[in-house]
Amino acid sequence: MKKLTAALCAVLLVLCVCLPGASAARPALSATRAYCIVDADTGLVLAQQNMNEELHPASITKVMTLGLACEKAQGNWDGVKLTVTHEDVYSLAGTDSSHIALREGEEVPLVDALYATQMASANDGANLLAEYFGGGTIEGGVAKMNEQVEELGLAHTHFANPHGISDEDHYTSCYDMAQILRWALEQPGFEDVFTRSEMYTMQPTNVQPVTRYFSQQDKMRIGSSRYHVSSILGSKIGYTNTARYSYACLAEQNGVRLICVTMQSELSTDKYNDVRTLLDYAFSTFTGYTDLPAQGVTAQLPVTGGGESLGTVTVSDPGVRLLLADGLSAKDVTVSLELPETYVLGTEPEVYAVYTIRGGTKQESTSVRVKAEISGLTELLENSTGTELEAAKAVQPKGRALWLLGISLGSTVAAAAVTFFIVRLLAKRKKRRARSASRHGK
Numbered sequence: 001m002k003k004l005t006a007a008l009c010a011v012l013l014v015l016c017v018c019l020p021g022a023s024a025a026r027p028a029l030s031a032t033r034a035y036c037i038v039d040a041d042t043g044l045v046l047a048q049q050n051m052n053e054e055l056h057p058a059s060i061t062k063v064m065t066l067g068l069a070c071e072k073a074q075g076n077w078d079g080v081k082l083t084v085t086h087e088d089v090y091s092l093a094g095t096d097s098s099h100i101a102l103r104e105g106e107e108v109p110l111v112d113a114l115y116a117t118q119m120a121s122a123n124d125g126a127n128l129l130a131e132y133f134g135g136g137t138i139e140g141g142v143a144k145m146n147e148q149v150e151e152l153g154l155a156h157t158h159f160a161n162p163h164g165i166s167d168e169d170h171y172t173s174c175y176d177m178a179q180i181l182r183w184a185l186e187q188p189g190f191e192d193v194f195t196r197s198e199m200y201t202m203q204p205t206n207v208q209p210v211t212r213y214f215s216q217q218d219k220m221r222i223g224s225s226r227y228h229v230s231s232i233l234g235s236k237i238g239y240t241n242t243a244r245y246s247y248a249c250l251a252e253q254n255g256v257r258l259i260c261v262t263m264q265s266e267l268s269t270d271k272y273n274d275v276r277t278l279l280d281y282a283f284s285t286f287t288g289y290t291d292l293p294a295q296g297v298t299a300q301l302p303v304t305g306g307g308e309s310l311g312t313v314t315v316s317d318p319g320v321r322l323l324l325a326d327g328l329s330a331k332d333v334t335v336s337l338e339l340p341e342t343y344v345l346g347t348e349p350e351v352y353a354v355y356t357i358r359g360g361t362k363q364e365s366t367s368v369r370v371k372a373e374i375s376g377l378t379e380l381l382e383n384s385t386g387t388e389l390e391a392a393k394a395v396q397p398k399g400r401a402l403w404l405l406g407i408s409l410g411s412t413v414a415a416a417a418v419t420f421f422i423v424r425l426l427a428k429r430k431k432r433r434a435r436s437a438s439r440h441g442k
Contacts, residue, residue, distance in 0.1 A: 026364070027281050032274040033244075033264035036174035037282050039323040040250060040257035043182050044357070044368040046282055046323065051175040054156045055263045058238030059098075059121045060177060060248045061164035064145050066118055066193060067184030069129040073110060075188035080110040087138055088127040095165055099124040100214075106207040115200040118193050118236065119214035123163035130162035138162065152179055166242035174261040181248055181259050194250065195234035197221055220249075220272060227272040231279060237271075245271040253283045256323065285363075286323045292330050292355070294319040294373075299337045303380060305345035310384050313376040315339055317353035320370050325363035333357050337372060349374060 026047040029035060034050035045051070073080065084106040092099060100116045102108065102124040110132070116125035130141025138161075145159040157180075160170035172180075184190050202212040218235045219225040235249035245265040251258050260278055265271035300312040317335045324332070338352040352369040359365050 027274075027277050029262075029274050029277070031266050031270035032262050034174045035260070035262045035274070035278060036178045037258055037260050037278055038175075038178045038182070039286075040182060040185070040259050042320070042322065042368050042370065043179055044323060045175065045364050045366045046258070046286060046325075047278070047364055048174065052156055052173050054171040054173055055246075056166045056170065056240065056243035057164055057172045057177060057263065058166070058240045058243035058246045059164040060236045060238040060246045060261070060263075061159065061162065061170070061172075062117050062121065062126050063177065063181050063184050063194075063236050063248055064148065064159065065126050065129050065141075065162040066114060067180065067187050067190055068133045068141070068144055068148060069110070069114060070184070070187035070190040070193070072133040073189065077109075077111045077114075077189065081107045082110055082113055082128050082132055083107055084124070084128060085131065088124050088131065091127065091138065092123055092165075095123070097123040097163070097165055100202075100212055101208070102128065103207045106205050108205060112202045114189075114193050115196065115214055116202065116212075119196065119200055119216065121217065121237070123165065126161075126163035148183075149176075149180075152176075152183055154179060164238055164240070164243075166240045174263050177248055177261045177263075178259045181250070181261070185250065191234065191250075194236070220275065227276070229276055229279060231283065239268075247271050247275055249275065251279055251283075254287065256283065256286055256288070258282055258286075285325050287326055288323075289321045290324045290328075290330060292320050292322060292333060292335075295335050297335050297337060297353070299339060301339050301349075301351065301374070302342045303345065303377070304342050305384070310345070311380050313343065313374050313380060315351050315372050315374055318370065318373045320353070320355055322355060322357070322368070324357065325359060327362050328357070328359060332359065338369065339372075343374075 026049070029049060034053050034055060036048045036051040037046045038044060039046060084102045084104055086104050089102055089104055098121045100120050100122040108128060113125050113128050116122040117129055127138050130138045134141025134144050141162050142159055145162065149157045149159070154176040156173035157176040158169060158171060160167040185194070197216050200214040202214065204211060216222055218237050219227040220229045220232050221235060222228060231251040231253040233250045233252055235247065238246035243264065245268055246263045247265070248261045249259070251260060258279070260275060260282070262271060262275055262278070265274060294317050296316070298314055298316045301315050302312050303310045315337055317337065322333065334356050336354050338354050340350050343349045351372040351374060353372045354367050354369050356367040357363060357365060
């Protein structure tokens, strides 16, 4: 099912760049290679440049690392301590990477590791978190990261480490990273970590007697900075010589929540200026949501269970709330259904309503999927309750026959054994009598 999801997402990505009207009036950036702005609620692409190009992400990689750690913890951080391993520290030797000087054997509270990875962009902290959700090894953590990529259906991402040090097998795209951030924001506690601007204090540990302080490093979130943008709620910044400057943020203004990702900005000032340009454009173009009621688009979906057909259910578009550019309305949106061949009971039904926006010069012409509505399933199950499926009928007599055959064979074997025992016993008695008569005759 995950492979199917990935394939469907790939088709939608093609739609994103191939539909007529894709040359919408959007910012064209020269100092930043790629960007993507999406609606944080639906993931709808609002504007983009080279959004599917595979690039080195640098430390925005840690969005995935933090997301998986928060998913595993499920908000239960109290009392959880992680022990720093040799690999957490020494795998970073010679990389000249950001860290908080963790030491082998150090016991670190999970909450400290989360804030260190987010605010101090600590690569040793990212290693520690990867071991936490990866079954005790960094390698296991990276495998989990790539499993999540597959589950999200992302076509342009592969991780080689949990921190973002450049590697030829470590890449993502602006679109993929925007969707990763959307997913991460759904994990318990992630948004608290991602949006914290106040200084964080890490108390001394069993190994380190010093107190460590983590402060906000993103100048766009520091009120006294000339780059400050008040709409940015949370962000992750990244840099390596290969990747150059990368940026991922959650921003909100007048009830509109956006995710903005930029990659390969040449200079830090380019990153700040371009992100500001993108957010200014987006918030001035997309000022409110448009409610699209259900359009009555329906289809019949066969349902199977126990290897047999149970009947069909009705799938319909649920209606949706979309962020449309000013000047666009519901008439600029079409809806279709995306269904599997059958719905197998016991599995998650991959049923979607696909909303396609034809924005012309006002908005990216693209599509977004939302879960479709299924009706008639309860009635179908009620009608099937107590009904013997044909598949069960075909199997049941065979099962009974085998059971009876087993009993018959067992009885036969037992009878034969008893008979054999009695015959031998009688033969022995006959021999004894013969010997006794012979002795008395002498």
